[in-house]
Amino acid sequence: MDEVKVVVAHSERATLRVGDVFLKVDADRARVGTEVEAMSLAPVPTPEILWHEPPVLAIAALRGTTLGRLGGPSTGSPAAWAAAGAAIRTLHDAPPPPWPGRAGRSAVALAAELDDECGALVTSGVLPADLVARNRRVAEAALRPWTPAFTHGDLQIAHVFVDGDEVTGVIDWSEAGRGDALYDLATFTLGHEEHLGDVIAGYGTGIDIDIEVIHGWWSLRSLLAVRWLVEHGFDPFAPGCEVDVLRARM
Known part of the structure; x- marks a missing residue:
């Protein structure tokens, strides 16, 4: 029998690997349904769905390896990062799904959540007040109107697989929906600022990429996390x- 490996686990969801099969267990059944539907609509490679029996989703392993992880070195070449940028652009150019995703929260709601969280971070002593205040100001750039796009919503580099310079698949679509395209670009490059230029080169022109907005999303996402x-x-x-990401904005 294949060994059961816990990939990630917390109170909301868990992912297990058994051989070449990943089992995702989510306490929110609607979120699993969103993931299945989003993968069926996404115009980029996604894992094969083996079966879906709420609250469990079984998917096949993807060919290749991830581009890296937050807090670790990138294992991908600049060309691989550019290929990922091109895949992200393909997703953003597709007709957005009818439901709002994680990247689609309103600026008003985000500002209120951010202010509450900044207060809690300082009151509890988790982070120093000057670090929080500086990043709250940087985060303001992300709180602006945006054109809805098909967004992944949790596009960490650990969710993108490559084989050489080819993107072989994107995983974890439970937060997908209509949202801000720059949120995806910021999430993907969080902690790997040195590859932002490669990603933008692959992403291409035609959409206004405001670097200050990406910096704003780096701060906002980190403060909330x-x-x-x-x-x-x-x-x-x-x-x-995340805390090093916040320190970098100082």
Whole structure:
């Protein structure tokens, strides 16, 4: 029998690997349904769905390896990062799905959530006040009107697989929906600022890519994530992770 490996696990969801099969268990059945539908609509390579029995989704392993992970070195070449940028552009150019995704929250709602979280970070002593205040100002750039696009919503580099310079698949679509294209670009390059130029080169022209907005999303996403990560057993203070992303804006 193949060994069962826990890929990630917390109170909301867990992913297990058994041989070449990944089993995703999600406490939110609607989120699993969103993932299945989003993969059926996405114009980029996605894993083969083997079966879906809520709250469990079984998918096949993808060929290749990820481009890296947050807090670790990138294993991909500049050409691979550019290929990922081109794949992201293909997704963003597709007709967006009818439902809002994680990248589609309104500026008003995000600003309120961000202000509450910044207050909690300072009050609890998790982060120093000057670090929070500086990044709150940087995050303001992301809080602006945007044209809806087909967004992945959680496009971490660990969710994009490549074989050489070819993108072989994108995983974890549970947060997909209508949203801000620059949120995806920011999430993908979070902690790997040195590859932003490669990604933009592959992404191409025709959409206004405002670097200040991407910086804003880096700060906003990191501020909102720190306490959740700590409370769920992850370490945002590890080298290259969220707290270092916030420090870089200082």
